[in-house]
Amino acid sequence: MAEIELRSVVKKYGALTVVHDFNLKIEDGEFVVFLGPSGCGKSTTLRMIAGLEDISGGTVRIGNRDVTHLEPKDRNIAMVFQNYALYPHKTIYENMAFGLRLAKLPKQEIEKRVAEAAKMLDLQELLGRKPKQLSGGQMQRVALGRALVRNPDVFLLDEPLSNLDAKLRVRMREEIAALHQRIGTSMIYVTHDQVEAMTMADRIVIMKGGVVQQVGAPLRVYDKPANVFVASFIGSPEMNLFEGRVGGSDAVVQEMRIPLGRNPRLTDGVEITVGFRPEHVQVGEGDLKFTVNLVEQLGVQTLCSGTCNGLFMRIMIERRDDLKKGDVLSFAIPEGKLHLFDKSTGSRIDQADK
Ligand SMILES: Nc1ncnc2c1ncn2[C@@H]1O[C@H](COP(=O)(O)OP(=O)(O)OP(=O)(O)O)[C@@H](O)[C@H]1O
Numbered sequence: 001m002a003e004i005e006l007r008s009v010v011k012k013y014g015a016l017t018v019v020h021d022f023n024l025k026i027e028d029g030e031f032v033v034f035l036g037p038s039g040c041g042k043s044t045t046l047r048m049i050a051g052l053e054d055i056s057g058g059t060v061r062i063g064n065r066d067v068t069h070l071e072p073k074d075r076n077i078a079m080v081f082q083n084y085a086l087y088p089h090k091t092i093y094e095n096m097a098f099g100l101r102l103a104k105l106p107k108q109e110i111e112k113r114v115a116e117a118a119k120m121l122d123l124q125e126l127l128g129r130k131p132k133q134l135s136g137g138q139m140q141r142v143a144l145g146r147a148l149v150r151n152p153d154v155f156l157l158d159e160p161l162s163n164l165d166a167k168l169r170v171r172m173r174e175e176i177a178a179l180h181q182r183i184g185t186s187m188i189y190v191t192h193d194q195v196e197a198m199t200m201a202d203r204i205v206i207m208k209g210g211v212v213q214q215v216g217a218p219l220r221v222y223d224k225p226a227n228v229f230v231a232s233f234i235g236s237p238e239m240n241l242f243e244g245r246v247g248g249s250d251a252v253v254q255e256m257r258i259p260l261g262r263n264p265r266l267t268d269g270v271e272i273t274v275g276f277r278p279e280h281v282q283v284g285e286g287d288l289k290f291t292v293n294l295v296e297q298l299g300v301q302t303l304c305s306g307t308c309n310g311l312f313m314r315i316m317i318e319r320r321d322d323l324k325k326g327d328v329l330s331f332a333i334p335e336g337k338l339h340l341f342d343k344s345t346g347s348r349i350d351q352a353d354k
C-alpha cells in the first residue's frame with residue numbers, strides 16, 4: 001500500500017502537450033477516478049504513473065519513492081486494461097500465475113496467491129479453462145485476479161468495464177468497489193462514464209484537454225462544480241445551462257427570469273452562465289412556466305423535456321403518470337440550487353454555503 005504523488009507532471013508528443021501540469025496527491029488506500037471525455041489524457045496520465053510512458057516534465061512518487069525514471073516492473077504497480085490482455089493459450093491458472101513465475105516466486109507461494117485471488121473473485125471453478133471459454137465478466141475477473149496476485153502497492157485500472165454489457169458493468173462495478181474495501185490498496189480507475197466515477201470514487205479528478213478541471217469527492221463535485229464543463233459533465237440528465245446576464249435580482253436569459261434570491265451579490269448587467277439540475281426544480285411553485293414536449297418514464301421518476309419561454313430544458317420530477325405533451329407546469333428553482341458561472345471564463349461564481 002502506498003501514497004502516490006504527481007508533481008507538475010507534463011506529457012508532450014513533439015510540440016503537442018497532451019497533459020499539462022498535473023498535480024495530485026493520492027492518499028494510501030484511496031480510490032481515485034480519472035474522468036473525462038475521449039482524448040483528455042486519462043490513459044496517458046495513468047501510463048505515466050505505471051512507467052509505460054516517458055514523462056516530459058515533473059515527478060511521480062509512489063510511497064515516498066521517486067519512481068519517475070524507474071522501469072514499470074520496479075514500481076510495484078499492477079495495471080488492468082480494457083482489453084484484459086489474457087494469454088489465449090494458457091489456462092486461467094497459468095494466466096494468473098505467469099507474472100509470479102517471471103518474478104521467480106516459489107511454487108508454493110504462487111499456488112497460495114492464485115488460490116486466494118481465485119477465491120476472492122469466485123474463479124475457483126474456472127482455473128482449468130482457457131480465456132475463450134469464459135464470458136466477458138469472467139475474463140474481467142481473471143484480469144483483476146492477475147493484478148491481485150502480485151500484491152501491488154497500487155492498482156491502475158484503465159476502463160476495465162467498457163467491454164461489458166450494461167448489467168454486467170453494474171455488477172463488476174460493485175465487485176471492484178467491494179474488492180477495494182477488502183484489500184484497501186490504493187486504486188486509480190480511468191473512465192469516461194460519470195456514473196462509474198460517482199459511484200466508485202473517494203475522489204474524482206475531472207480532466208479536459210489534458211488539464212485537470214476539478215478534484216473532489218463525488219457529491220462535492222456534483223454540488224459545486226468548479227466550471228461549466230464540470231457542471232455539464234457530472235450528473236445525469238445533464239444540467240440545464242443558459243447564457244444570460246444579471247438583471248436586478250434575477251438571472252435573465254432571453255425572456256426567462258430566474259430569481260437569484262439573496263446570493264450572490266452581483267452587479268447588474270454582468271454576463272453569466274446560469275445552470276440548474278433537472279432534478280432540482282420544484283414543480284407547482286414559483287412563476288416559471290414549463291411546457292412539456294416529451295415525457296420519459298423512468299419508474300421512480302418522470303423525466304420531461306420541454307421549454308420555458310422558448311428555451312429547451314429538462315426537468316426530473318417524482319413519478320407522474322398523467323403528464324403529456326403540451327401540459328404546462330409552473331416551477332421554481334430553489335435558492336442554493338442555482339449554479340452561476342462567469343460567462344467568459346466558465347468559472348464558478350461562489351455563493352455562500354447554505
Ligand atoms: N503517441 C502519440 N502521439 C501523439 N499524440 C498522442 C499519442 N498517444 C496519445 N496521443 C494523444 O494524447 C491525447 C490523450 O490521449 P489519451 O489516450 O490519454 O486519452 P484518454 O483520455 O485516455 O481517451 P479515451 O477515453 O479515448 O481512452 C489524445 O489527444 C491523443 O490523441
Ligand SMILES: [Mg+2]
Nearest residue numbers: 042043044158
Ligand atoms: Mg484512454
